Amino acid sequence: VPEILEVEQARAVLAEHALxxxxxxxxxxxxxxxxxxxxxxxxxxxxxxxxxxxxRRRGKLLLLDTDGGGPTLGLHLGMSGRVLVDVGDGQAVLxxxxxxxxxxxxxVVEWRRFGVRFADGGAFYLRDPRRLGAVEIEPDExxxxxxxxxLSADHLARILGRSKAPAKAVLMNQARVAGLGNLLxxxxxxxxxxxxxxxxxxxxxxxxxxLLRAIRDTLRILGARGGxxxxxxxxxxxxxxxxxxxxxxxGRVAGRTTYWCPDxxx
DNA sequence: GATGACCTGTGA
DNA sequence: TCACAGGTCATC
Numbered sequence: 001v002p003e004i005l006e007v008e009q010a011r012a013v014l015a016e017h018a019l020x021x022x023x024x025x026x027x028x029x030x031x032x033x034x035x036x037x038x039x040x041x042x043x044x045x046x047x048x049x050x051x052x053x054x055x056r057r058r059g060k061l062l063l064l065d066t067d068g069g070g071p072t073l074g075l076h077l078g079m080s081g082r083v084l085v086d087v088g089d090g091q092a093v094l095x096x097x098x099x100x101x102x103x104x105x106x107x108v109v110e111w112r113r114f115g116v117r118f119a120d121g122g123a124f125y126l127r128d129p130r131r132l133g134a135v136e137i138e139p140d141e142x143x144x145x146x147x148x149x150x151l152s153a154d155h156l157a158r159i160l161g162r163s164k165a166p167a168k169a170v171l172m173n174q175a176r177v178a179g180l181g182n183l184l185x186x187x188x189x190x191x192x193x194x195x196x197x198x199x200x201x202x203x204x205x206x207x208x209x210x211l212l213r214a215i216r217d218t219l220r221i222l223g224a225r226g227g228x229x230x231x232x233x234x235x236x237x238x239x240x241x242x243x244x245x246x247x248x249x250x251g252r253v254a255g256r257t258t259y260w261c262p263d264x265x266x
Numbered sequence: 267g268a269t270g271a272c273c274t275g276t277g278a
Numbered sequence: 279t280c281a282c283a284g285g286t287c288a289t290c
Contacts, residue, residue: 267290268289268290269288269289269290270287270288270289270290271286271287271288271289272285272286272287272288274283275282275283276281276282276283277280277281277282278279278280278281278282
């Protein structure tokens, strides 16, 4: 659930339910899900006996710090991952926010690709039908650009200015700015009036300012509405643009299905 | 950079 | 059966 808004919801749930509880063991039935050489044994040894002291996020990467100078646990939700918490009385508490539109929201036990059990009886799990998420110890946070919530005008100018890629590709590149995904980028470009395929470096200073405002509005407004799929831009080819009525286009930009208004997005 | 690959579920 | 899905990675 994968864009920055959903990951932030997951982070908040973990901050509320996963901190300060001693880890009794890990649930890691899927070796493929553990990256960078980690195994159920090494992750269990790394976390066992420790407690999480902070739930952080950088872009779409979730980070759980442990006490006593222990390792940081990194979680990726992939395309269909959600965090769910078992508070200990047998009642599962789902991640806040909307259910996934395209992924299943059924709670199939086999879809729990990873979990952490606490000594007090509770646990949290990462449920991910498609298995495109990941778990790692001590993830490299610096492969990611600044978090999209912290995007500055200077940084946006820098990453757009030196790229011949489509504007959409730059915004989707997690090394440039972390957290924006397919839906949020489409919505931001729609609100900012920029053609997704527009060569990044040709975006004028005036358009850049509009884009920055649009990104911030998108994060704030869609965040308040509950998720990345609550945007104003209909993801329907031929549907009338809510702003000017022109039939919306559907195409492929930066390798992803893209919707835009050919009229006001230039 | 664009492309395909990864993996699996859903709905037409 | 097929196209498609809100992500990321290696490869040309």
